[in-house]
Amino acid sequence: MKVEDFDFHLPEELIAQTPLLDRTASRLMVVDKQVGEVEHHHFPQILNEIQAGDCLVLNDTRVLPARLMGTKEPTGANIELLLLKQNEEDVWETLAKPAKRVKIGTVVSFGDGLLQAECIGELDHGGRIFKFIYDGIFYEILDQLGEMPLPPYIREKLDDQDRYQTVFAKERGSAAAPTAGLHFTEEILAAIRAKGVEIVFITLHVGLGTFRPVSVDDIDNHDMHSEFYSVTEEAAAIINRTKANGGKVISVGTTSTRTLETVASRHNGQIVAEQGWTSIFIYPGYEWKCVDGLLTNFHLPKSTLVMLVSSLANRDLILDAYAKAVDEKYRFFSFGDAMFIRPVR
Template structure:
């Protein structure tokens, strides 16, 4: 299928609102699992804890170890006191220390030079952000500093000794997607159990289903596990708004594939095992690196703006674990590319009929 001829309206579907999962299931691996064989089109209904039944000794799971930061900051304009909501997307050390790319609301009034103050629970300002510039995608670059950082620190005040990153952790909130309306009682439930490198504005949600016990069970079974890093950024929050898919501009995201994981992938492929991507972010890391190195997997640290759509030639990934994605999203296009659009539509229809739970806290698919 030619990207030029793709229309985003062809990747729409109707989802009953009550199927949008509002809270995570306990335990994590109790979620349902729709197992789809891509060649035959057969489907089975299982639970995530059964995933070992479909993995073989010598297979390799590759997962995204990015950790979500409390990226949602509620502040006030220094000049007017008007409320401002900031969603941090990516740190930008290339633009200076403590600079972040962010979405801001209301955006229209926040021009270059505007100052935003972020207060603690006593309503005292602790952190300030200056609007440096607009981004192409309509966001802002903010430069943060501790409030009144010219004043001497007060050892009796726990906030006064914190740097910008620590203040963001203290004052920020977990950036749950806008379709989740329930309060999350335990913020760790929006982290994978292996999340360790901080930087994401949203969780790589396919990995939320794993428990330490399930990972250990798979290792005992002879399945190996490797990790990559992609800090989930702007495109998670942006639907494809142009009808012609080829006009959609993917935002660049930082990715990292280290030497031990590259070696694991090469060993797995040489021995005839399968590379199983945990989530669309992992898929984009692996296929980006393969694309940069003529199909080979080498260590890589840099950026990718790879946009996977139907017709894409996969070179690195043999199977995919993924959640159910929003209509008209880049992630739905990726899944359609991997399993075929017709089979994607059948699988999603089956999931809706069987009352699967959708989106970030929802159920999963295993595409073999």
């Protein structure tokens, strides 16, 4: 298939720049792939879509305030670092701007010297490896000095950084939020549990590669970025029991989905407790092994995320749904509205 097969017209003004004050106030488009129709609701309708005996799977990754603004010593030149991946204690792969000013041996200071970093390696495309130097606890200093690494298409400043975290965020490590989870509140989660739905948390640390455009014409030639995931014994047991009892596994977000399908693909459809790295690329033609229903946001044209959603439903149905979303002025992407692909019952 061609990347152009997943293109659609998206007016720039529909890309949500700021979150709604109420997490649950977003709209919810429900896609019924069995009958090929879409319905328009608001997010609390999700309570009517998930049934007793189902399992709701959420990604509990926590976004790091991974953007650091510093100065090069001794010149005072401005340097921006974006933390991408921790290689070992105090050693991180980063994206440096402007990269041409950063060579091996360069020292960058943040917060009047509260944190320092020395470049110890160079990578492609502006990547640099830094060793950080500080007194105290690194993550506490990062919370003090760092900024949220908002996606490149969001140009507005985020006043409340917690709005780029889910209410259940726990495991530090993401460069971006699992945004489908941003719609949930503790009250909605409690109401879902009260219906007899099991809620399970897994972890996938979202990398910046999730925003990388597909640069090939034929999607068979696209190489996905790699991301770290972790599944616990408890989560695996609940998911497998749900499937065995005839319940539906409802995945929240493409990150949870990629984790579940990675593990199920490696273990003949079963979910097991494990951690590792996944670069799974899901697009039409993929044989689904675990996920029955999906809650996700509205994604950008020609993105791997649109391809994944088109695989679970149907490309023509999804593109028709997206056209309706544009006509109805749904809000797109990280701070936008939600789509629910209803499982077949």
